[in-house]
Amino acid sequence: MKNGEAAKIYRSIFRKDIPGIVQQRFENPSVKLESAFPESDLIKYRKIIDRISDLAAVEYASRITGTNQLLIKKFQIMIYLGECMPGNFNVFINEKRGLIRTLLMFTTIPFNSVYKFIKGFLALKIKTK
Amino acid sequence: MKKEIVIIGGGASGVSAALGFAEKGIIPTIIDVGMRSDKKHQAVGNQYDYRKDNDLYDLMIGSELEGLSNVLDGTSLPPKLTTPMNNYIISGSEELSPIRSSNFSAIQSFASGGLAAAWGAGLYRYNDEDLGSLPLRSGSLEPYYDRLSKEIGISGENDDLSQFFGNDNTLLPPFRLSKKAEHLYKNYQNKKKKFNRNGVFIGYPRLGVLTRDHMGRKQCDYSNFETWLNDIPWVYNPAHSLDRLIKENKIKYMSGIHINSWSRKNGEIIIEGKNIQDGSPFRKNTDTLLIAAGTINTTKMVLRSKRDTKSRLNILDNPLLQVPLIFPAFLGSPLDKSAFGMTNLNLIFKSPDSKKTLQGSIIELTSPPRSVFFERFPVSSVLNLKMIKMVSPSLLAMFLYYPSSPDEAGSIRLTNNNELEIEQKDYVTEREPVKKIVRALIRMGAWTHPLIIQQSKPGYAIHYAGTIPMRTNTTSEYESSINGELHKEPGVYIIDGAPFSHISSKNLSFTIMANAMRIADNISKGK
Numbered sequence: 251m252k253n254g255e256a257a258k259i260y261r262s263i264f265r266k267d268i269p270g271i272v273q274q275r276f277e278n279p280s281v282k283l284e285s286a287f288p289e290s291d292l293i294k295y296r297k298i299i300d301r302i303s304d305l306a307a308v309e310y311a312s313r314i315t316g317t318n319q320l321l322i323k324k325f326q327i328m329i330y331l332g333e334c335m336p337g338n339f340n341v342f343i344n345e346k347r348g349l350i351r352t353l354l355m356f357t358t359i360p361f362n363s364v365y366k367f368i369k370g371f372l373a374l375k376i377k378t379k
Numbered sequence: 380m381k382k383e384i385v386i387i388g389g390g391a392s393g394v395s396a397a398l399g400f401a402e403k404g405i406i407p408t409i410i411d412v413g414m415r416s417d418k419k420h421q422a423v424g425n426q427y428d429y430r431k432d433n434d435l436y437d438l439m440i441g442s443e444l445e446g447l448s449n450v451l452d453g454t455s456l457p458p459k460l461t462t463p464m465n466n467y468i469i470s471g472s473e474e475l476s477p478i479r480s481s482n483f484s485a486i487q488s489f490a491s492g493g494l495a496a497a498w499g500a501g502l503y504r505y506n507d508e509d510l511g512s513l514p515l516r517s518g519s520l521e522p523y524y525d526r527l528s529k530e531i532g533i534s535g536e537n538d539d540l541s542q543f544f545g546n547d548n549t550l551l552p553p554f555r556l557s558k559k560a561e562h563l564y565k566n567y568q569n570k571k572k573k574f575n576r577n578g579v580f581i582g583y584p585r586l587g588v589l590t591r592d593h594m595g596r597k598q599c600d601y602s603n604f605e606t607w608l609n610d611i612p613w614v615y616n617p618a619h620s621l622d623r624l625i626k627e628n629k630i631k632y633m634s635g636i637h638i639n640s641w642s643r644k645n646g647e648i649i650i651e652g653k654n655i656q657d658g659s660p661f662r663k664n665t666d667t668l669l670i671a672a673g674t675i676n677t678t679k680m681v682l683r684s685k686r687d688t689k690s691r692l693n694i695l696d697n698p699l700l701q702v703p704l705i706f707p708a709f710l711g712s713p714l715d716k717s718a719f720g721m722t723n724l725n726l727i728f729k730s731p732d733s734k735k736t737l738q739g740s741i742i743e744l745t746s747p748p749r750s751v752f753f754e755r756f757p758v759s760s761v762l763n764l765k766m767i768k769m770v771s772p773s774l775l776a777m778f779l780y781y782p783s784s785p786d787e788a789g790s791i792r793l794t795n796n797n798e799l800e801i802e803q804k805d806y807v808t809e810r811e812p813v814k815k816i817v818r819a820l821i822r823m824g825a826w827t828h829p830l831i832i833q834q835s836k837p838g839y840a841i842h843y844a845g846t847i848p849m850r851t852n853t854t855s856e857y858e859s860s861i862n863g864e865l866h867k868e869p870g871v872y873i874i875d876g877a878p879f880s881h882i883s884s885k886n887l888s889f890t891i892m893a894n895a896m897r898i899a900d901n902i903s904k905g906k
Contacts, residue, residue, distance in 0.1 A: 263760050275436065279447050286451075310759040325760055326450045330750045334435040342749040343427060344768045345713050352711030352769040359758055366759045 255299050256280070259328045262305040264341060272331050279327050287320050294378055295320045301377040304369060311370030318374075383408050383631070384902065385650060385665040387638050387680070390493020391888055392875040392895035393671035394617040394624075398530060399523070399899030401629040409621070410663070412475065412489035412655060413634030416467040416609045426603040426746070427716040437463065438607050439748055446748075455484060455836065458747035459497045464609045468496045471655075475637050476676055480801040483694075483789055484838035487675055491634070492618030494673065494841060495888065499722055500587040500614050501740065502533050502889040504545045508736070509883035511784070514851040514861050515894070523893035523900070525549065531615045532593035533585050539571065540582035543727050543736070543885075551590045553583040554599055557718030557743045559706045559775050559825075564724060566823040578730030578812070579819040584722045584740065587615030594619075601717045606746040614721075636661050640684040641668060641871065648870055667870050667902060669863075671895060674843035674876040675791070675799065681847060681865070681873070682793040685856060692857055693788035695845035695882055698781040698806035699835040700813065704741070704825040709773035720746025726777065726816065733812050738884040739777045775825070779816070780840060780884040781808055789837060791846060803837040842887050847873045848880030863898040874898050 256276040260268035284292060298321055302308050309325050312318035332338050384400065386393045389411035400407045420438060422429050440446040441463025448454055448461050459465050472487040488494040504524050506517050534551040535544075556564060567574060567581045574580070589598045589612075599613040610616070624630045638652035638661075648668050652661045670677045678692060726739035744752075749767050756766040789803030810829065817827055850858045853866035863872040874895040876887060 263764065265761070271434075275440070279444050279451060282444065282451055306760050313754065314757075322754075323450050326750075326753060327447055329753045329760075329764075330440060330447060330450070330748070331436075333748055333750045334439050336430060336432055336434060339431050341764055342767055343430075343714055344711070344772055347712055348769060349711035355762070355765055355769060359762060362762060363758050 256328070258299060258305055259324055260332065262309070263325065263328055264332055264338065269335060269337070272328075272335065275331050276328065280324065283320065283323055283327070291320050294318065297378045298374070302373045304373065307366045307370035308373055309370070310363070310366045311374060314367055315371070382647075382664065382666045384667040384669065385410060385663065386669045386671055387411075387650070388493065388671035388673065388676075388875070389413055389491050389617070389621050389632070389634075390488070390671060390673060390875075391495040391617045391892050393493075393669070394620050395527060395892040395895040396669055396671060396874055396899035397624055397630050398527070398620060399896040400903055401624055402526070403900070403903040405903050406628075406630060407669075408631040408633060408663075410633045410636050410638055410650070410652075411491065412471065412637050413632075414467050414470055414488075414490040416464055418464050418467075418609070420464060420608060422604060422608060424602065425716055426607065427714065435748075439463070441466070455839070456486070457497070458751050459606045460486070462607050464607065465497060467609070468494070476679060477798045478675070478801060479794070479798055480803075480838075482805070482837060483801040483803040484836045485675060485799075485801055485843075486838070486841050487673060489637070491621060492616045496609075496616050496618060498888065499740065499742075499886075501722060501886040502531065502585050502587050503885040504547070505883060505885065505887075505890045506543075506545065509885055509890075511881045511883070513849055513879065513881055515849065520890065520893045520897060523896040524889065527889070527892055527896065530594070530620060531587045532589050532591070532596070534588055534590045535585040536583040538582035539575070539580045540725055540727060543580070543729070544585055547585070550585070551593070554588065554590050554719045555601065556723050557745070557775075558715050559709055559773070560723035560741060560743065562706065562708065563741070563775075563820075563823050563825055570822065574819050574822075577815055577819060578728050578733070579816060580727045580729070581724055584725045586722060588721065589613040589615075594623075599719065601719055603716065603718070603720045603746045605720050606748070638672070638680065640680055642684065665870075667872075669872045669874050669895075669899070669902075671875045674846055677873060677875055677877045678791055678846040679793060679799055681857070683797065688793050688795050690857065691790040691792045692846045693785050693848070693880070694791040694801060694803070694843060695783040695785075695788050695879075696838050697783055697840040697842045697882060697884060698787070698808050698837075699840040700779040700781075700808060701833045701835055702739070702777040702779055702817075702827055703831055704775040704777055704820060704827050705770075706773045706775070706825055708824060711769050712772050714772040715743070715745060718743045718745045720744070723775070726779075728812050728816055730812065730815070733809065735782055735809060735812070736884055737779055737781055737812055737816075739779045739816070741775055741777045744771065744774055744776060777820075778840075779813070780842075780886075781806070782882060782884045783845075784881045785845065785848075788845060801838075806834065806837060808834060842876070842882060844876035844879040844882050844887060847877040849878035862901050863894075872898055872902070
């Protein structure tokens with residue numbers, strides 16, 4: 251597995267350090283997934299992991315433009331592995347009423363989405379050439 | 380001398396026929412692949428209490444990465460079929476019955492209980508309108524619906540939907556609605572005359588889900604583990620009846636055998652297949668063969684027996700729309716952890732302006748892993764997580780089913796490699812009723828929009844039927860009589876979904892079961 255790949259993806263999604271067990275569990279599906287992609291996709295993926303810090307922005311831009319399926323699928327795998335951890339219970343499950351928080355989140359969605367898309371799109375253009 | 384009766388398949392129809400024979404004191408032999416899960420898990424209590432302190436890897440992902448199969452293999456399996464404890468339901472189907480199709484999502488099961496081991500347990504009686512052009516009337520099915528109801532334990536209520544589902548005095552009490560479903564139902568009740576005038580009716584579903592202990596099985600505990608664990612006692616699985624019949628010596632059960640075809644010699648039917656374990660050939664003679672292998676596999680068996688790689692037979696499935704329902708009043712609310720995580724309500728659309736009656740299953744989404752909602756929202760991954768946390772508790776989903784008839788059918792054919800090939804054009808679903816349903820749901824407090832409604836890929840409803848149509852007078856080798864007997868094949872009966880050449884928007888499962896029991900009853904009269 252690429253140096254720090256799992257840790258980087260985990261941090262992009264959950265904004266904290268990856269637990270050792272998740273890192274271990276990521277390896278097997280990651281290898282299986284990569285075996286289904288051509289070498290050219292793997293080379294591009296490695297460039298993304300090595301050169302770009304905001305992977306979440308790149309993943310979002312990729313999802314919108316329908317590119318970099320390998321990165322998108324690795325994010326999906328990490329989401330599943332992350333949900334398995336009791337320490338992430340509060341990341342997935344809401345136990346308190348939070349209408350204001352939710353409405354605030356909705357107001358930030360358009361700005362966040364445009365910002366993340368542009369950032370990810372440009373990073374892909376500039377840093378993976 | 381009369382030989383023993385052989386049933387191929389231990390799913391819903393095979394078990395229903397066996398129950399019919401058992402009542403008459405006849406002991407049939409069930410031959411089944413009969414996959415079972417060897418996984419047991421000690422998870423107890425409510426899913427959400429359990430996951431606070433426990434690693435979910437074994438329940439959610441599994442050592443064979445079953446939980447990631449949709450991501451890794453590009454499949455679109457329902458969440459329950461990907462969980463490690465339930466993946467056995469579809470295991471072996473690739474090897475035992477490969478299917479080639481680019482546009483039909485065909486799911487098969489070789490498990491004990493068949494695909495019903497993972498069903499939504501919707502059990503609806505067909506009325507004459509539902510049976511349509513089939514040469515079968517509801518009156519001839521009623522006694523068998525009643526007998527099966529006693530075996531299964533069906534919950535529900537005689538309410539506004541009784542005009543479509545029939546009045547049923549054997550129903551167990553309905554289960555507790557989730558908070559959102561209750562909100563929707565109250566708003567419907569307040570203005571129901573108006574909704575009814577527009578063709579929209581809402582009520583409780585009829586489900587094989589126990590709200591009282593029944594036949595040694597426990598009632599629903601609202602734990603939300605339905606997606607995760609196998610052998611949930613309150614959701615009926617034909618394997619429950621199968622195990623009881625085996626225990627009471629009312630059937631002979633041979634598992635680990637895959638039947639491919641039959642041939643005839645000296646008037647006897649010779650069943651041919653192989654042992655799964657060692658690949659050794661299997662043969663058995665009989666004079667009465669009931670094929671209940673599930674529509675797709677039954678069709679394959681019939682085509683293989685006739686060595687026919689040319690004919691293309693019809694195959695039906697209900698066209699299906701997935702309608703997300705967002706409840707603004709529940710935005711930011713805590714997850715309803717003790718909600719009943721399956722179908723909470725049914726919606727029926729029946730209007731004089733529309734030719735078709737549609738049925739919706741309004742489903743609570745509390746049971747599956749939260750990760751299945753990831754990337755359902757067109758925002759970044761970090762915001763997706765926030766949406767899962769803060770918005771998904773305000774969601775229900777409605778699966779809206781359309782009826783299907785031969786003019787909308789796909790085709791199924793056996794190839795020279797003994798694989799099945801299925802072709803299906805995209806469904807054309809009438810959208811005017813959808814607009815009316817959406818307007819009604821918005822008035823009931825659920826927001827949705829035609830633009831966010833997704834049409835599922837053909838085959839996704841997993842209600843396959845119509846390959847060996849039932850006729851009053853059979854004329855082709857791929858037709859069956861009203862008693863299930865295959866044309867010019869005395870003693871060979873088709874008893875699963877294959878004879879249903881028309882399916883209403885109501886789930887066909889209960890009718891398949893009642894018909895299988897009816898055919899068994901008729902056969903036993905001649906024995």
